[in-house]
Each structure stands twice: as C-alpha cells, then as structure tokens.
Amino acid sequence: QQQVKQSPQSLIVQKGGISIINCAYENTAFDYFPWYQQFPGKGPALLIAIRPDVSEKKEGRFTISFNKSAKQFSLHIMDSQPGDSATYFCAARHTGNQFYFGTGTSLTVIP
C-alpha cells in the first residue's frame, strides 16, 4: 500500500515555466513533509520541507503548498531551469521517525 501518492510520474516544462508536482496522503500521524531532488548517480538531496501547521513555505524559486484538510501538498518550481531537470520525491515522516516516499516525478526542463 502506497502511503504517499505522487503525480505526475513525468513532467516536461519549458524553461521559465512553472513546474507543479502533487502529493497526497491518508495517515494523520505524519508530522513533517520534505521534498527531495535526485540527480542520476547521486543520493536524494533535501530541497524544502514543511510542517502540517503551515500552509505555505517558500525558499527561492521553490514553494510548498500544504492543505491539511485535504491531506495534499504540492511543490511549485517557479522560473524552471534546465538545471532543475531531475527526479523529485515527496515524503512524509511518521511520528515513529520513519519516512515514506512518493513514487517520484521525473522533471525535464526544455531550454
């Protein structure tokens, strides 16, 4: 059973456009929601994270929107650049210190 559902599986965006990746969860015991960026041959790197008592967090071109009642959260990448081309994973932390990952989104930014 997939604890965190992520969509789309792949995304192609023009340079300068907005990339949007969505995640949804059911378990109300999740208390922390990070997003990771992974390049080929590298481990996942933390991009941005949010607590469930916050509805939005922005860091540079990256924004997380969080809807606690709908149990959904999304990553927006503004002014997408070719260097943003990577695989993105959302995740959710259970209070038992266990992290559950979404299935991943492969983002391609076309110059």
Added chain:
Amino acid sequence: DTEVTQTPKHLVMGMTNKKSLKCEQHMGHRAMYWYKQKAKKPPELMFVYSYEKLSINESVPSRFSPECPNSSLLNLHLHALQPEDSALYLCASSQGAASNQPQHFGDGTRLSIL
C-alpha cells in the same frame, strides 16, 4: 559534497562473496537508515537505527545484516546476495526523535551482483 559519506561508491561481487558497505556522519545525528533504491523507483526502507539500537527492520532477508558500532557509523554486511539485490544502497541520517528534522542522504553505493 554530502555530509553523509558512503564507501565504496561502486561494488561488484559474486553471489558467494562477503562484503560490507560503510556509512559515516559527523552531524551528531542519532537516527541512521539504510535504503535500497532500484532505477526510477523511490528509496525503500530497509533498517532504522535510533540511538544505536535497531528500531525498524522492514522484513529484510537475513543475507543483509546491519551494524551500528557507534553514533557516527553504520555498516551493512552482505553475504550470499542474489542478482535481484543489485541496486543503489543509500544511507541517511536524521536528528532523531524530534520532528521537523529531515533526513540527509549519502550518494550511495552502487552494488552489482554477478
């Protein structure tokens, strides 16, 4: 460069070999994790150590044996692996029981079983 260091970066071994993967962090984190990642898939949790004690074992076959010698080190001992065990093995660490603390990943060991 990541703050979690994994060695070796690549490992090729036969099915009868015994080898170990190593992971080290010096961030003072008290939780450490082993994940397995197949191509184009998310990381799959294998083991969690919290304060140097094994707290989660996700029904991993006994041919994988974790060890946490101290708060900075995590090993994964491998024996009699199967071809389907070929994958990227990732180590991660986090502060521990506190919330709002992310995991920090190493760049992994690329393991190939012949």
